[in-house]
Amino acid sequence: MILLLALALVVTLLGGVLVGGWLDRVVAGRGAGPLRAAAALAVRGSVRTEAPDDLLQRLAPILYLALAAVGLSVVPFAPGAALVESPVGIVIWGSCEALTIIAVFLHGWSPNAPFPLIGAYRYVAIALPVMLPSMFVLIAAALPAESLSLSAIVESQRDIWNVVRQPLGLPLFVMVGLTLTLRGPMDYADAADMAGGTSAEEGGGARLAWEIARLAMLVSVSAVAAAVFLGGPLGPVLPGPVWLWFKTAAVMALIVLAGTSVTRTTPSRMLGLIWTIVLPLSFLHLGIAGVLAL
Incomplete structure (x- = not known):
C-alpha cells in the first residue's frame, strides 16, 4: 500500500508539473510548452556571479521541491489513504509553507548579487504575513472535522464541501x-x-x-486546497485518485488564472492590504466557522 501511495505521489508531481507548464502556456501565455521550455532552459548557458554560495544555490531548488513533496504526502489519494497519515497533517503542511520562505530566500541570497537579494527580502516581507491568513483558513476548515488530519477533513465533507459552507476559505487560500x-x-x-x-x-x-520546483509547489498547494475545500478524493463512480487529480488540476488552473488576472502592486501597498483587509477577513472567516461548528 505504501509503495502504491508513493507511486501515486510521484505520478501526481510529475504529471502536475507537465500540466502546470501547459497551463502557463495556455492561460498565462508564457511561451512554449513545458517540454520545449524545459529543453530551452537546459541548453541555455549557465550564469555565474562573483563569489556565489554554490552549496545554497544547489540546495534552494532541492529544498523547494522536497517541501512540495512533503506537503503532498499528507494529502489522501483515497479516503483515509495518505502516504503520511498524520493526525496533524495541517501542521505538517503549515511547516512546509513556512520553510518555503526559507527556500526562496536562499535562492536569492546564494548568487551574491543585488537583484536576487532584493527579491529575496521582498518575498520574505510579503510571505511572512500571508502565513497568518493561511493558518486561520486551514484551522477553520479543520473545525467541522474536529481534527487536524487531512483525511478527517476530507471525511467531514461527505455531505457538503468546505467551499460551500466556508466560501471565503478557497479564495483566501488561492492567495496563499x-x-x-x-x-x-x-x-x-x-x-x-x-x-x-x-x-x-x-x-x-x-x-x-x-x-x-516552482511547478511542483503549484501541484502540492493545489492538492491541499482540493482536499481541504473540494472533498479531495470524494466523488461518485470514478476512483478517489482520479477525483483528486481532477480537482487538483482545477485549482491549479484557478491559481494560474488568478496570477494573470490580478496586477501586482507595490510591496508597501500589498503589505497594507494584507494587514488591514486580508488578515481581518481571514480572522472573521475563522470566527464564523467556529460559531457554525458549535
Missing part, C-alpha cells in the same frame, strides 16, 4: 497559493520589475530546476 508559487500579484521574488529577482542571475540547469 500565489505566494508559495511566486505568481502574479504575489510574485515579489522573481518579478520582472527586478529583472527576474531571485532568478536574475540564473540560467541553464539551475534555472530549469527552480522552475520545476
Whole structure:
C-alpha cells in the first residue's frame, strides 16, 4: 500500500508539473510548452556571479521541491489513504509553507548579487504575513472535522464541501497559493520589475530546476486546497485518485488564472492590504466557522 501511495505521489508531481507548464502556456501565455521550455532552459548557458554560495544555490531548488513533496504526502489519494497519515497533517503542511520562505530566500541570497537579494527580502516581507491568513483558513476548515488530519477533513465533507459552507476559505487560500508559487500579484521574488529577482542571475540547469520546483509547489498547494475545500478524493463512480487529480488540476488552473488576472502592486501597498483587509477577513472567516461548528 505504501509503495502504491508513493507511486501515486510521484505520478501526481510529475504529471502536475507537465500540466502546470501547459497551463502557463495556455492561460498565462508564457511561451512554449513545458517540454520545449524545459529543453530551452537546459541548453541555455549557465550564469555565474562573483563569489556565489554554490552549496545554497544547489540546495534552494532541492529544498523547494522536497517541501512540495512533503506537503503532498499528507494529502489522501483515497479516503483515509495518505502516504503520511498524520493526525496533524495541517501542521505538517503549515511547516512546509513556512520553510518555503526559507527556500526562496536562499535562492536569492546564494548568487551574491543585488537583484536576487532584493527579491529575496521582498518575498520574505510579503510571505511572512500571508502565513497568518493561511493558518486561520486551514484551522477553520479543520473545525467541522474536529481534527487536524487531512483525511478527517476530507471525511467531514461527505455531505457538503468546505467551499460551500466556508466560501471565503478557497479564495483566501488561492492567495496563499500565489505566494508559495511566486505568481502574479504575489510574485515579489522573481518579478520582472527586478529583472527576474531571485532568478536574475540564473540560467541553464539551475534555472530549469527552480522552475520545476516552482511547478511542483503549484501541484502540492493545489492538492491541499482540493482536499481541504473540494472533498479531495470524494466523488461518485470514478476512483478517489482520479477525483483528486481532477480537482487538483482545477485549482491549479484557478491559481494560474488568478496570477494573470490580478496586477501586482507595490510591496508597501500589498503589505497594507494584507494587514488591514486580508488578515481581518481571514480572522472573521475563522470566527464564523467556529460559531457554525458549535
